[in-house]
Amino acid sequence: MLQVNNLIKSYGSTQVLTGVDFKVNKGETVAIMGPSGCGKSTTIRCINRLTEPDGGEIIFKGVPVLELSEQQLLSLRKEIGFVFQKFNLIERLTVLENIILPVIKTEVEACEQELEQKALQVLEKVKLAEKATSSIKQLSGGQKQRVGIARALMIDPSLLLLDEPTASLDPILVREVLEVIEELTDLQDTAIIIVTHEVSFALQVADLILLMDQGRIVEQGSPAEIFVAPQSEVGQKYKKLLEYY
Amino acid sequence: MSKLVPQLDQIFARTDNLLTELMEVITAFGHLTETVEEINHLTTRLDGFGQGEFEIGQLQTTLQSLEDNLDNLVTLINRLNYAQSLIIEFQDFLVTTQAELRMQSNNLEPTSPYRQQLEELIANLAELESRIDQNTAEIIEVINNYNPLLTEVTSWQEDVTTVNQVLANLEAGDEERAQELVADLTDGDLFAELNEVQQQSLALDLVELEEEVASLQRLDFEAIVEELEYIQQALPKLRDEEITDSIDLIDQHLAGSVIPGAELSLLVPAEAELEGVEAIVEQQLGAGLSSYTSQVAIINPDLRGQIYQILSEVKTLLMALTAIISILFFLLFDQTLLINAIRLIERDQNKKQWIDLGSCYGCLTGASLLGTTFYLTGAEIPYIPFYISFLVGGVLGIIAAKKAKAMNEISQDEFRAGQAFGFNYAQIMQEIIIPTSKPGLLKLLNKRKVYF
Known part of the structure; x- marks a missing residue:
């Protein structure tokens, strides 16, 4: 479904990505892990070109993403759900409106009632149906992130990108978000790429783990391969961490 | 304006009054000659009474008739005196009116049509005054001649009355006494003096005066007074000078061609003929325009x-x-x-x-x-x-x-x-x-x- 080859990105003189290669299949859950500043978030932002890569190749459903026109890129983004670290919700709107907003420009045929119905179903999935009419400001961090996830799911994405969805949450709230994401991994048609530091979570839900360091993937494999016999220095650190818990 | 309008209004009343009096005097004057002749005739008769036989009754009748005629003469002379005072008064009035008109006229702009009307009126009044002056000088002189006679006539009239009363008490046969009384009556220069007065000349002068005064009525006072009255009513709370100023302002702005406070300055080459330029400007902008020319530039602050x-x-x-x-x-x-x-x-x-x-x-x-x-x-x-x-x-x-x-x-x-x-x-x-x-x-x- 998604193939990334030799992805390169730099900010000024700082090389952030130095040739990232990986592949994601349909329905697969991939966890990208690594120390802060290693280029995890940049990598997934490059997939839907929220960050423009300097070079490399991204093939999504057989389409070279970096060669897409502006209009085609916008269409591509409507197929890829994105969950931000800081939720990035529209503060002035209610929960329901936030969820409907991404589809108002695409599902023009659907009536408002149908959209609401669908939004409520999605909210049901993230266990927030009762907060539909609430203001964003009334929600906890965990709830906000769940709204963010629901918003990403509203477009029925074939690829869901989650950029450190629990990084802004306190440990108590992390659990409720991870539970929701865990349930999403059961979706057969949606591939998920999640950037996370949650080792146990990755171990539990990921089909593939990519370990990154200094702008490149230093090791990739199944959770068992990575955490049982890590080859890289980063992998060994994560193993130790897992043993510590 | 507050003085002038009533004054101009008075012209009608005064002229009418004077004319009526003059006509009556002229009519009465027609009888003066007859009266004087009759008195002459009667005095001749009285003289006759002294020379021949007569009846006292006839003498009484003659004296009665003389008394009546003398009475008429006194009335006529009094009337002449009254006419004389009216004429003098009218002359004074003409002089005052002219002075008032002159004052009002001077307050108006030279180009104002009102000023032109007033100037015309002043000229007419001046001419009339001059003509009246010439006539009245003679009239007044003649009338003045009558004044001393009036005393004598009045005295003689009293004598005639007394004689008549005495005759009424005389008995028949006292004709001699009657002759003496009559002789006293006819003894005097009164009749000669009466005849000396230039009655015909006075009559002609009075007729001429009447014509002159009547000519005053032919002037179009009514229109002028009406116009001035209208302005006075329209501007009731203003002083005369302010009214004339207002008239000036109206004159200048009647055509709507003048913008208040605005001034049009035309700069022309030095060799241009200024009178010619003025004529062209007036032709283009209207005759009511106030224009002035100057050889040098003038900065004229316009508040x-x-x-x-x-x-x-x-x-x-x-x-x-x-x-x-x-x-x-x-x-x-x-x-x-x-x-x-x-x-x-x-x-x-x-x-x-x-x-x-x-x-x-x-x-x-x-x-x-x-x-x-x-x-x-x-x-x-x-x-x-x-x-x-x-x-x-x-x-x-x-x-x-x-x-x-x-x-x-x-x-x-x-x-x-x-x-x-x-x-x-x-x-x-x-x-x-x-x-x-x-x-x-x-x-x-x-x-x-x-x-x-």
Whole structure:
């Protein structure tokens, strides 16, 4: 479904990505892990070109993403759900409106009632149906992130990108978000790429783990391969961490 | 005006009065000759009574008739005296009226039609006065001759009455006594003096005077008085000088060609013939125009014009300040959002930022908005050229660009979310950025487009 080859990105003189290669299949859950500043978030932002890569190749459903026109890129983004670290919700709107907003420009045929119905179903999935009419400001961090996830799911994405969805949450709230994401991994048609530091979570839900360091993937494999016999220095650190818990 | 109008009104009454009196005097004068002749005849008869036989009864009848005629003569002389006083009074009135008219006329502009009317009236009155003067001199002299006679006639009349009363008590045969009395009566120069008075000449002079006075009535006093009365009623609370000033003002502005406080200066080459130029100007702008020529330039401060100019400057300055403040508000509340959006998009597109496009946009928008507003509204800052408005607008735009982040910060998180949804920039602006911005024109216009 998604193939990334030799992805390169730099900010000024700082090389952030130095040739990232990986592949994601349909329905697969991939966890990208690594120390802060290693280029995890940049990598997934490059997939839907929220960050423009300097070079490399991204093939999504057989389409070279970096060669897409502006209009085609916008269409591509409507197929890829994105969950931000800081939720990035529209503060002035209610929960329901936030969820409907991404589809108002695409599902023009659907009536408002149908959209609401669908939004409520999605909210049901993230266990927030009762907060539909609430203001964003009334929600906890965990709830906000769940709204963010629901918003990403509203477009029925074939690829869901989650950029450190629990990084802004306190440990108590992390659990409720991870539970929701865990349930999403059961979706057969949606591939998920999640950037996370949650080792146990990755171990539990990921089909593939990519370990990154200094702008490149230093090791990739199944959770068992990575955490049982890590080859890289980063992998060994994560193993130790897992043993510590 | 308050004195003149009643005075002119009096002309009718006084003229009528004098004419009536003169006509009566003239008519009575027709009888004067007869009366004097009759008196002469009767005195001749009385003389006859002294020379021959007569009856006392006849003498009494003659004396009675003489007494009646003398009575008529006294009445006539009294009438002449009264006429004389009227004539003198009328002459005085003419002199006073002319003086009043002259005063009013002098207050009016030389070109005023009212002044021309008054001048015409004064000329007519002066001519009339002059003619009346010539006649009245003779009339008064003749009448004056009658005055001493009046005493004598009155005395003689009393004597005749006494004689008549005495005769009534005489018995028949006392004719001698009667003759003596009559002889006393006829002894005197009264009749000679009466005959010496130039009665015919006086009669002719009176007729001439009557004609002159009647000619006064032929002047069109009525129209003038009516017009002056109308002006007086229209301007009841003004003094005479103010009324004449008002008339001048009306005269000057009747054609609507004169702008209050405005002056038209025509500069012509030195060799131009000024009279010719004046004639052309009057021909073009109307005869009611006040014009003057001068060999040198005259700076003539016009208070009204200056006030108007100051007010115009204040007006344009206020417009300019209003425009500057309005545009500053517009830039701060509306355009700062666009400036921030431009900067955000520029950053998003990861282009090398040689210049701040947001500031450029603010500067251009401010310059074009203020410049256009100044041009369309006619606003201007005194002593500052028009093009400076573009500069001021540009500075306002740059100020707005500097304050853009504080005024209308765009949430980058929401912007990124919009991008992730697959929204283009217009949709991001419409659905996410503008609805969260400060109140302004953009937000107002966006209201009908936004979904939520």
